[in-house]
Amino acid sequence: MTDQLTPVLTETWDVEQGWKLAPYAALGGYAALDTAFAMSPDDVITAVKDSGLRGRGGAGFPTGMKWSFIPxxxxxxxxxxxxxxxxxxxxxxxxxxxMGNPHVLVEGVILSSYAIRANKAFIYIRGEVVHVIRRVQAAVEEAYAAGHLGTDIHGSGYDLDVVVHAGAGAYICGEETALLEGLEGRRGQPRLRPPFPAVAGLYASPTVINNVESIASVPAIVRHGAAWFASMGTEKSKGHGIFSLSGHVVTPGQYEAPLGITLRELLELAGGIRKGHQLKFWTPGGSSTPLLTAEHLDVPLDFEGVGAVGSMLGTRALQIFDETVCVVRAVLRWTEFYKHESCGKCTPCREGTWWLVQALTRLENGQGTEADLDQLLDQCDNILGRSFCALGDGATSPISSSIAHFRDEYLAHLSHGGCPFDATRSTAWSGQEVTA
Amino acid sequence: MSTPPILDKTLDELREIAARYPEPRSGLLPMLHLVQSVQGRITPEGIEACAAILDISPAEVSGVATFYTMYKRHGVGDYHVGVCTNTLCAVMGGDAIFERLKDHLDIGNDEVAVQRQGDSKTVSLEHIECNAACDFAPVMMVNWEFMDNQTPDSAVQVVEALRSGHEVSSTRGPKLCTWREAERVLAGFPDGRADEGPTAGEASLAGLRIARERGWTAPDPSEAPAKETGQ
Known part of the structure; x- marks a missing residue:
């Protein structure tokens, strides 16, 4: 029986200067390079395929299969x-x-690049996290100095150069083809697919794009074997993943566990919902994944389990909201975000997110009629599946799911003539003033 | 704020950035960060310098500079304060923090506060989107360094300490540098301060602490089924 929490990627986070090469190497870091170099690149791809690792950036596409698409x-x-x-x-x-374990990412980059036969790799980090960029820059520098990067790595004859690239503020660049545009020095707007990046990606060359956590999972797979990784998780969702609890829980934070753990189990570890309050709604994997409620506490948090209840595992970003939060306010704010981040390339998303904000603002202010809810859903229908990329689809998720679960709360805004909630009650310091 | 000209040293560094990539234009994003580190914003002069080095038109550079929110066409303060008002931080108190700072600094979104007599540094204010620190909500960024678990009072204390020139450290990082110095790191010129700050913040360690207490680990590799692949 696997333990409830399984630190692998988080293993160095409580180590003194855990971001440095020496403590990482002391825990066996970079040992997987020689194991891999003794294998053929195709065998490394097979190992990652056999492990069952699926993309940790949200979509869950099998990582090894993605690599095998490189012609x-x-x-x-x-x-x-x-x-x-x-x-x-x-x-x-x-x-x-x-920030806490940059070397596991660098080691993963080397192993993954070797597998797909790349001699140049890029780490595209959002620009708004300077200290994270410092740590990754320093890790890459240390890896060069130790002979883990550069030419003839470990005497294998394999060469690899890594460039750490800072973005400049654009949510859309998390979409892989928009990211490539950014990395080519252009506006971050998604590209038409096909051709997929595996065939024509960066500089129209075969390119693999993987999330940080996916790549960072590779060293342990190479070191301990595919079967070790696959011994964690569920039938089709193998391995460990970092679950991020935020919001109205007693101990928010990062919990690395086998895929398939439930929110009920995670909440028990995190001390439950903050005292005196109840769970109202939550996102399983970020704001683009449809909202769930207390009736979904026992859903296995794996790709299939969350999909079966009409949402998506996404990035395991569990944002927890208690009964003090107005769902209309929450959804309006996310919608404003999508409107702000829409790249403007396609009409349904560019215009649609603008209209969604108008409609939701009216509802939050208690203006309009019940028919506006149906119009809002109709607008969602005209964006979902009709947008150029997943940003538009994601923008509709909180709206349609919140209307499905909390239609009465929307209507209460109309009968109340405004938002019936007191926004001060949801803050982190609410209730502390009287006891302090 | 002063706008120093782009001199040969900067032109050399802009070329150095472009040379990191198989195709020079890939350097444009970090090159624009470097322009900001020197000039405090994206200037017409900076746009033309990038265009000349990359052999593209200034309009193409402008198109990129106006797409990304971190590029500023007007100056920001020595310390640029961002308050997350995306949903989770907003309900946890980000809205209240942002309102309090606007009121305290007497400015609106994306504006620079007046430098009062006796202030040695300036601050500017912006509401920002999710900065990937939700377990530390409500979150504020100063020059893109984390200031975790803020309250309206703590946020005011931070901006006042910054204006008076006191040393302020990120809650999960180094002593705060100026916005221009941070932009230089983003351009790919490390400042040697990666070793400041902790390995992880408190919230990041929540699960690991429990695992350590209870002796929970990932499965022992020696007990895993034999390798199916490899050698």
Missing amino acids: QDNPKPKYLVVNADESEPGTCKDIPLM
Whole structure:
């Protein structure tokens, strides 16, 4: 029986200067390089396939399969790009991972690049996290100095260069083709697919783009074997993942556990909902994943389990809201975010998110009629599946799911002539003033 | 704020950035960060310098500079304060913090507060989107360093300490540098301060602490089924 929490990527986070090479190497770091170099690149891909690792950036696409799509007969250079643009509201796992254990990412980059036969890799980090960028820059520098990067790594004949690239503020660059545009020095707008990046990605060359946590999971798979990784998790969702609890819980934070743990179990570990309050709604994997409620406490948090209840596992960004939070206010704020971050390339998303904000603002202010709810859902129908990329789809998730679960609360705004909630009650310091 | 000209040293560094990439244009985002570190904002001069080095038109550079929110066409303070008002931080108190700071500094969104007599440094204020620190909500950023678990009072204390020139440290990082110095790090010129601050903040350690207490670990590799692949 696997333990309830399984620290692997978080293992160095409580180590003194855990971001440095020496403590990482003392725990066996970079040992997987020689194991991999003794294997053929294809065998490394097979190991990652056999492990069952699925993308940790939200979509859950099998990582090894993605790697195998790289056409090795293509004479162009191959590239690995790490998507470290973590920006999905609620998602806060890659940032502490890069801050506390940047070497596991660098080691993963080397192993993954070797597997896909890339000699150049890029780590695209959102710009708004300077200290994280410092730590990754320093880790790459240390890895070069130790001979883990550069030419003829460990005498294997394999060469790899890594560039740490800072973004400049754009949620859309978390979308992989928009990220490539940013990395090519252009406006971050998504590209039409196909061709997929595996065939024509960075500089129209074969490119693998993976999330930070996906790449960071590779060293332990190579070291301990595919079967070790697959011994954690559920049938189709293997391995460990970082679950991020935020909001109205007693102990918010990062909990690294096998996929398939439930919110009920996580809340028990986190001390439950803050005292005197009850769970109202939550996101399983960021604001783009449809909202769930207390009736979903026992849903296994794996790709299939969350999908079966009409949402998505996403990035395991569990934002927890108690009964003091107005769901209309919450959804309006997310919608304003999508409107702000819409890149403007396609009409349904650019115009649609603007209209969604108008409609929701009216409802939050208690203006309009019940028919406006149906119009709002109709607007969502005209965005979902009709947008150029997943940003537009994601914008509709909180709206349609909140109307499904909390239609009465929307109506209460109309009968109340405004928001019936007291916004001060939801703050982190609410209730503390009287006891202090 | 002063706007020093772009001199040869900066032009050399802009070329150095472009040379990191197989295709020079890939350097444009960090190059614009470097322009900001020197000039305090994206200037027409900076746009033209980037365009000339990359052999593209100034309009193409402008198009990029106006797309990304971290590029500023007007100056910011020595310390640029961002308050997260995305949903989770907003309900946890981000809205209240942002309102309090606007009121305290007597400015609106994306404005620079007046430098009072006796202030040695300036601050500017902006509401920002999710900065990936939700377990530390409500979160404020100063020059893109984390200031975790803020309250309206603590936020006012931070901006007042900054204005008076006192040393302020990130709750999970180093002593705060100026906005221009931070922009230089983003351009890919490390400032040697990666070793400041803790490995992880308190919330980041929540699960690990429980695992340590209860002796929970990932499965022992020696007990895992034999490797199915490899050698």
